[in-house]
Amino acid sequence: MxxxxxxxxxxxxxxxxxxxxxxxxxxxxxxxxxxxxxxxxxxxxxxxxxxxxxxDLELSLDDPGPGPDLWPLPPRDEPEADPPPARPRRRRxxxxxxxxxxxxxxxxxxxxxxxxxxDDGPAAVTWHASDGTSGVVASADLVGKSWGTELWMTVENIPKGLRCKLIVHDRAGRAEIGGWWGTDHAPDERIPGSTSFPVGEIERLDVVVDMKVLVSVRP
Known part of the structure; x- marks a missing residue:
């Protein structure tokens, strides 16, 4: 399907x-x-x-693979067929x-x-938080990996029809976007994300909608 x-x-x-x-x-x-x-x-x-x-994405130059068969070429005295009329190009x-x-x-x-x-990282650590102003409740499972941290978010009491992003802050003051998602999901649905920061360097996770932090999740 x-x-x-x-x-x-x-x-x-x-x-x-x-x-x-x-x-x-x-x-x-x-x-x-x-x-x-x-x-x-x-x-x-x-x-x-x-x-x-x-x-990671470069093609191997040592083995480019077979190219198109260009032979035999048509005889020079043989007229080339007229190309078919061009179709109008659609805006795609x-x-x-x-x-x-x-x-x-x-x-x-x-x-x-x-x-x-x-990657065989350590067992996940789980952080929980709730915001008294927005009413949003969130938890995060953080799993250490060789490339950074795998994140699994659960967010409750968030309005439907919004577009969320997760901003990850480390202890050195840097920030990365850890993921995007729409809010039309079940309260218990686990939402995936990731960051290059190791678990031990993460200071907090901010769930943000339209530049407004709805909840900050900390250890």
Missing amino acids: SCDRTVALGAYLLGSLDPAERSSFERHLHGCSVCRREMVRLAPLPGLLGQVQLS RPVLVAAGVLAVLVALAGVLVPRLAR
Whole structure:
């Protein structure tokens, strides 16, 4: 089973859809289990983009593979057939861009996901927090990996129809985006994320909507 709207998933995860497109896609996610499963699979990848080395994605120059067969060429005295009339070109740039972004994420999944599966980090530590002003309750499981920290968030009492991001702060004052997600999810759903910071260097996790911190999760 597949869905033709998964081509927009890469652009959605990277935050490049405009507000109307984002709202439309999030409404679609609510009723499409195929796109939801694919989003869960790819959601950690934006936070891992900074970990990719160019050598991971370079094609081997030692074995370029067979090229196209160019022989035999047509005789010179044989007239070439007239090319078919050009068809009017349709404006497909947004779809192609979204498909290209998704292709990059899928390629990165092939590079990074096997590495995640091989990492044997320590048992997860769990942080809990609640905010008296927003009423939002959150918990985070942090699992140490060789590349940084794997994050699993559970967030309750957050309004529906919003777009959340997780900002990870370390003890040196640096910050990274650990993930994006829509808020139309079950209260007990575990939301994946990641950061290059080791567990011991993380100072706090901020759940943010429209530049407003709804809850800060600390050890």
